[in-house]
Amino acid sequence: MSFFDGFPVMDADTLTALKKAIDGGFRAFTREFGATVEDFFLPLRSFLIFVERLLVTTPWPVVLVVIAGLVYLASRSWRLVAGAVVALLAIGYFGMWEDTMRTLAMIVVATLMSVAIGIPLGILMAWSAKARAVMLPVLDVMQTMPSFVYLIPVVMLLGIGKVPGLIAVVIYAAPPIIRLTNLGIRLVDKDVLEAADAFGASTWQKLGKVQLPLALPTIMAGINQTIMAALSMVVVASMIGVQGLGQPVLKAIANQYFTLGVFNGFAIVGIAIIFDRTSQAFGRRLQKHREAEHA
Amino acid sequence: MPESQTSIEIRNVYKLFGPHPERYVGAVRDGGMNKAELLDKHNHVLGLSNVSLDIEAGHIQVIMGLSGSGKSTLIRHINRLIEPTAGEVIVGGTDVRALKPRELRDFRRTSAAMVFQKFALLPHRTVLGNVVFGLEIRGLPRDAQLERARQWIDRVGLTCFEDKYPSQLSGGMQQRVGLARALANDAPILLMDEAFSALDPLIRVDMQTILLDLQAEVRKTVVFITHDLDEALRIGDRVAIMQDGELVQQGRPEEIVLSPATSYVEDFVRQVNRGRVVKVAALARPLAGPPAALRMPSALSLADAALRLVEARLSFADVTDGKGAVVGRVHLDEVVRTLARSAGEAEASDDPPARLAG
Ligand SMILES: Nc1ncnc2c1ncn2[C@@H]1O[C@H](COP(=O)(O)OP(=O)(O)OP(=O)(O)O)[C@@H](O)[C@H]1O
Numbered sequence: 001m002s003f004f005d006g007f008p009v010m011d012a013d014t015l016t017a018l019k020k021a022i023d024g025g026f027r028a029f030t031r032e033f034g035a036t037v038e039d040f041f042l043p044l045r046s047f048l049i050f051v052e053r054l055l056v057t058t059p060w061p062v063v064l065v066v067i068a069g070l071v072y073l074a075s076r077s078w079r080l081v082a083g084a085v086v087a088l089l090a091i092g093y094f095g096m097w098e099d100t101m102r103t104l105a106m107i108v109v110a111t112l113m114s115v116a117i118g119i120p121l122g123i124l125m126a127w128s129a130k131a132r133a134v135m136l137p138v139l140d141v142m143q144t145m146p147s148f149v150y151l152i153p154v155v156m157l158l159g160i161g162k163v164p165g166l167i168a169v170v171i172y173a174a175p176p177i178i179r180l181t182n183l184g185i186r187l188v189d190k191d192v193l194e195a196a197d198a199f200g201a202s203t204w205q206k207l208g209k210v211q212l213p214l215a216l217p218t219i220m221a222g223i224n225q226t227i228m229a230a231l232s233m234v235v236v237a238s239m240i241g242v243q244g245l246g247q248p249v250l251k252a253i254a255n256q257y258f259t260l261g262v263f264n265g266f267a268i269v270g271i272a273i274i275f276d277r278t279s280q281a282f283g284r285r286l287q288k289h290r291e292a293e294h295a
Numbered sequence: 296m297p298e299s300q301t302s303i304e305i306r307n308v309y310k311l312f313g314p315h316p317e318r319y320v321g322a323v324r325d326g327g328m329n330k331a332e333l334l335d336k337h338n339h340v341l342g343l344s345n346v347s348l349d350i351e352a353g354h355i356q357v358i359m360g361l362s363g364s365g366k367s368t369l370i371r372h373i374n375r376l377i378e379p380t381a382g383e384v385i386v387g388g389t390d391v392r393a394l395k396p397r398e399l400r401d402f403r404r405t406s407a408a409m410v411f412q413k414f415a416l417l418p419h420r421t422v423l424g425n426v427v428f429g430l431e432i433r434g435l436p437r438d439a440q441l442e443r444a445r446q447w448i449d450r451v452g453l454t455c456f457e458d459k460y461p462s463q464l465s466g467g468m469q470q471r472v473g474l475a476r477a478l479a480n481d482a483p484i485l486l487m488d489e490a491f492s493a494l495d496p497l498i499r500v501d502m503q504t505i506l507l508d509l510q511a512e513v514r515k516t517v518v519f520i521t522h523d524l525d526e527a528l529r530i531g532d533r534v535a536i537m538q539d540g541e542l543v544q545q546g547r548p549e550e551i552v553l554s555p556a557t558s559y560v561e562d563f564v565r566q567v568n569r570g571r572v573v574k575v576a577a578l579a580r581p582l583a584g585p586p587a588a589l590r591m592p593s594a595l596s597l598a599d600a601a602l603r604l605v606e607a608r609l610s611f612a613d614v615t616d617g618k619g620a621v622v623g624r625v626h627l628d629e630v631v632r633t634l635a636r637s638a639g640e641a642e643a644s645d646d647p648p649a650r651l652a653g
């Protein structure tokens with residue numbers, strides 16, 4: 001009764017052959033299309049480099065003022081502005097300004113990409129049950145598959161560098177905004193939608209005038225989660241050549257530099273908190289009409 | 296402004312709610328199955344069963360009935376928010392069922408505005424933003440949108456609340472926003488699903504007056520759902536009464552009050568003050584003998600007629616039409632008998648001898 005003693009496994013030779021075949025196939029694909037794929041991502045690369053340069057080469061006081069201004073515009077809270085300025089000054093004082101700017105560039109571009117891809121996909125999911133049936137398992141895979149696993153094909157295709165790092169970050173960071181856009185649109189009150197129908201609104205008018213505005217607070221929550229997810233990928237991305245706060249952390253791990261690790265770790269935390277509080281305050285301001293009960 | 300020429304014909308409409316309505320509509324139509332049986336046997340809800348209703352252009356059609364009798368379902372068939380399972384809905388000569396998506400949108404934008412039972416306001420927009428909504432959808436220039444919206448906001452008495460959000464308003468105020476939103480669209484058809492139900496009595500009468508004034512100016516085709524019989528009788532040119540998805544009686548308000556078709560309708564009209572609803576015209580008899588010493592217009596209510604006769608110490612009067620010509624005669628004893636009958640019914644309906652006496 002060997003059936004019960006050990007799990008009936010595929011015969012070792014077949015298994016090896018299978019793995020080899022798949023790997024071989026993918027390598028062939030890479031040889032064939034690697035260059036094409038790389039060309040496809042060229043504009044993205046230029047954009048990333050542009051943002052990075054902008055942040056790194058602009059004199060630090062200007063960057064600081066602009067960031068403080070953006071934080072204020074989004075949150076209308078001077079406390080938050082003060083917190084952000086203090087955090088950035090500390091980061092600069094401990095010699096991490098440039099790395100922080102590179103990471104910031106990465107996060108900004110990754111978030112923009114996630115929004116650009118995620119909102120349309122989320123809308124599609126909300127509209128079509130079929131799209132939903134396809135997308136949900138894909139999103140599950142994107143969020144739970146260990147990032148090292150999908151780094152392998154990305155690196156095989158694109159090599160080491162900024163773009164593969166960015167793609168890895170987006171794969172992990174886009175699902176929240178896709179999910180929450182879908183959710184936000186589907187949570188819109190049926191009665192309100194019916195009223196829009198009754199007044200003869202077209203699909204796009206409903207989307208623009210009713211569904212998206214009402215889903216906006218939920219979508220903002222998605223953007224917030226996306227930013228946090230992107231930040232949590234900083235170290236992983238640095239393993240395949242993305243510059244920024246992740247690389248000193250890697251160095252710290254390899255050489256057991258405790259302080260270096262902690263400093264850079266806290267810099268990441270600092271940026272995360274600034275992003276988080278600011279985007280949450282912005283989200284809250286968007287739903288003012290809900291908080292305003294009988295005045 | 297031109298008089299609305301849009302009549303509404305609803306012909307043999309059936310609506311079943313459930314996964315396979317077309318499968319069971321036959322059982323209702325040909326097998327005579329009722330709402331309870333359909334739910335029991337096939338687990339489908341009977342929304343409407345063989346409803347036919349002609350609504351004349353420029354008139355106010357009131358629809359009444361208990362909760363769940365299918366009033367909202369019926370009114371949603373007119374602008375096809377709900378598709379009939381069987382039957383026809385013809386608005387202004389066009390079959391609403393046959394409209395293509397684009398045509399349907401145009402029809403909804405320009406021909407039929409709706410006020411919702413649950414208000415259905417846009418929570419992220421201010422009062423002004425809500426009232427311009429329909430005009431925005433139609434693509435009017437922004438100035439025209441704002442001007443018209445402000446005019447209607449004024450008219451429903453919300454002038455100072457233009458910049459408030461719905462969540463900052465009381466239920467009655469929200470309902471008036473819904474009303475202004477629909478009226479601003481200036482469509483020839485107005486669909487009003489319990490449009491005044493959340494209003495307090497004073498504002499309610501105000502809104503009824505607005506509607507009647509508007510009717511005097513432009514004559515829209517109005518379908519008006521209400522639970523309040525006094526309201527129905529005040530504004531309705533015709534009244535239809537629904538029960539379990541069926542239309543049990545329709546006619547002029549007086550007809551329904553004076554001769555209810557079923558005991559269900561009778562329950563509905565029992566509380567009505569006939570003195571105010573019924574006009575002397577309904578009791579006018581052919582002329583006989585010399586002219587009476589008193590004349591009264593045919594649209595006078597019975598209560599007022601009784602008062603005038605008593606004050607003049609007369610037992611009969613002549614009834615005149617709009618132009619002053621005598622069309623019949625009405626007797627005090629009959630007026631009193633009709634009044635007493637309604638009062639008696641309201642207190643003790645199981646006392647038929649009282650009706651015959653006198
Ligand atoms: N979408 C739906 N799915 C299933 N059943 C429905 C649906 N809409 C309405 N019904 C059923 O149809 C019947 C009529 O409902 P409708 O809303 O038309 O009643 P109503 O006369 O407007 O009542 P109310 O006075 O409470 O507003 C009810 O039994 C209701 O349960």
Ligand SMILES: [Mg+2]
Nearest residue numbers: 366367412488
């Ligand atoms: Mg209803």
